[in-house]
Amino acid sequence: MNLWKHLSDQISQHTQQKFEISSQTATGGGCINETYRISDGNTHYFVKLNSAKYGDMFETEALSLLELSNRSTIRIPQPVCFGQTDSQAYLVLEFLSLTGRPDATLCGQQIAAMHRTSASQYGWDRDNTIGSTPQQNRPNSNWVKFWREQRLLPQLKLAAANGYGKALSPVTDRLLSDFDCLFENYTPLPSMLHGDLWGGNAAALEDGTPVIFDPAFYYGDRETDIAMTHLFGGFDRRFYDAYNEAWPLDDGFAVRKTFYNLYHIINHLNLFGTGYLGQAVSMTERVLAEI
Numbered sequence: 001m002n003l004w005k006h007l008s009d010q011i012s013q014h015t016q017q018k019f020e021i022s023s024q025t026a027t028g029g030g031c032i033n034e035t036y037r038i039s040d041g042n043t044h045y046f047v048k049l050n051s052a053k054y055g056d057m058f059e060t061e062a063l064s065l066l067e068l069s070n071r072s073t074i075r076i077p078q079p080v081c082f083g084q085t086d087s088q089a090y091l092v093l094e095f096l097s098l099t100g101r102p103d104a105t106l107c108g109q110q111i112a113a114m115h116r117t118s119a120s121q122y123g124w125d126r127d128n129t130i131g132s133t134p135q136q137n138r139p140n141s142n143w144v145k146f147w148r149e150q151r152l153l154p155q156l157k158l159a160a161a162n163g164y165g166k167a168l169s170p171v172t173d174r175l176l177s178d179f180d181c182l183f184e185n186y187t188p189l190p191s192m193l194h195g196d197l198w199g200g201n202a203a204a205l206e207d208g209t210p211v212i213f214d215p216a217f218y219y220g221d222r223e224t225d226i227a228m229t230h231l232f233g234g235f236d237r238r239f240y241d242a243y244n245e246a247w248p249l250d251d252g253f254a255v256r257k258t259f260y261n262l263y264h265i266i267n268h269l270n271l272f273g274t275g276y277l278g279q280a281v282s283m284t285e286r287v288l289a290e291i
Contacts, residue, residue, distance in 0.1 A: 003049075006085055007038065011045060011092060014081040019043060031272075032132050037095060044095035045080060050132075055084040058091035060128040064217035065093075071117045071192060074110040075211045093213075098203035102210035104235070107202065108242030110210055115222035115247065117192040122146045122220050130196060130216040130264075131271050133158070137218045143190075144183050146220070148176060155266040159280075162270055167277055171284040175262075178291050182259060186252050188221035196264075197225045199234015223253050227260040255290045258283050 004021045011019045020040050027035045027046070034049040048058065062079035069076040080092040121139040123146060128135050136150040156172055159165060194201070195216030202212050226249065229235040243249075262283045269276035 003085060003088060003090075004038070007047065007090065007092060008040075010081045010083060017043075046077065046093045046095045048091040048093075050089050052084045052087055052089050054132065055082075055089040057129045057132065058082045058089050060126055060217075061215070062091060063126070064128065064215045065213075067217060068114070068192070068194070068212075068215060072110070072114040074107075074114055075205065075209055077211065077213050096211060097206060098211060099206050100204055101234070102202060102204035103208035104238035105242040106208070107210035107235075108239040108244075109246050111194075111197075111212075111225065111239075112243045112246035115191040115193070115225065119190045119192070119219040122190045122218070123150070124218040128216060128218070130267050133267050133270060135195075135216055135218075143188055143221060144180050148179075151263050152176060152266075155263060155270060158270045159266055164269060164274075164277055164280075167281060168266075168284075171281060171288060174288060175284050179259065179287070181291055182252065182256055182287075186250055186256075188223065190219040191222040191225075193218055193220050193222065193225050195225070197228045198232045198264075199229070200232070202234065221256075221260075222247075223249065223256055224260045224263075226253070227257040228264060230257060231261045231264060255287065259287045262287065 004024060008019055008021045021038050022040050024036045024038045027037050032050070036047045036049070038045050038047055050057070059082055062082045065076050065079050068074075069078060077093045077096055080094060082091045084090065121141050122143050123139040124137040125139070127137050134154070136154060138150060140146040140150070152172075153176070156168065159168055194212055195218055196214060197212065201214045202210065204210055226243065229239070262280065265276055265280045265283060269280055
C-alpha cells in the first residue's frame with residue numbers, strides 16, 4: 001500500500017475536501033516518531049508516523065487532543081485522522097506555523113485555566129503513553145494510591161526489567177512506603193493535565209498565542225504539570241508569576257516538585273538508558289531527605 005496515497009484518501013474522506021499530496025517534507029524534532037509536513041500546494045497538514053504496533057498510541061493522542069481542545073481555552077492542534085497500514089501507524093493533525101516561545105504571561109494564565117477544569121476522579125477512561133511507554137489511567141478517587149500504583153510502580157518494574165533494580169531499589173523501596181506524608185495536609189483536585197509539559201511541547205503561533213501539543217493526558221494533581229515545566233527549562237519567570245496570580249501553588253510544592261519529576265526521569269531511564277540512572281537515584285535521595 002502506498003502510504004501517501006492512503007493518507008491523501010483518508011484526509012479527503014475526513015475533511016470532505018479533495019486532498020492529494022504533492023510534497024512531503026521531514027520536519028524532525030521528535031525522538032519517538034517520524035514527522036512530516038505534507039501539502040497539496042495550498043493546504044498543509046502535520047503527520048506523525050511510527051510502526052503499526054503504535055496505532056493505539058496515536059488513537060489515544062488524538063482523543064487527548066480533542067478532550068483538551070473541547071474543555072480548555074489554550075490552543076491545541078486539531079486531529080484530522082488516525083489509523084494504520086500493514087506496516088505503519090499514522091496521526092494527521094492540522095499544520096500550525098510555530099515560531100518559538102509563547103507569550104509567557106498568557107501561557108501561564110491559560111495553563112491555570114486548563115487546570116481549573118476537573119473530573120470526579122484521578123486518571124482517565126483509557127490508558128495512553130508517556131513518550132512510548134505505556135501509562136495506566138484507571139480512575140481512582142485516592143491520589144496517593146493512583147500515583148503509587150499507576151505511576152511509580154509500573155516505571156520501577158520496567159526499570160528493574162531493564163537491569164536498574166539493584167541501583168534503584170535501596171532508595172525507591174523506602175520512597176514507595178513513605179511518600180504518603182507528602183500529602184498529609186494536601187489533597188489535590190483531579191485537574192485536566194497535559195501530562196508531559198516540558199518546554200519542547202509548548203510553542204507559539206506568529207502572534208505569540210501559546211500552543212501545547214504531544215500530551216500524555218489524564219486528570220490529576222496540577223502540580224505534576226508545573227513540576228515538569230521546571231525539569232528541562234523553557235518556561236520563564238513571567239509564566240510562573242502569571243500562573244500563581246491566577247491560582248497560587250500550595251507551599252508543599254517545593255518538595256513535591258522533585259517527587260513528581262522522578263516519574264519522568266525514571267521514564268527517561270527506561271526509554272533512553274543509563275545516563276539518567278544517577279539523576280533518578282539522587283532525586284529520590286533528595287525527596288527522602290525531606291520526608
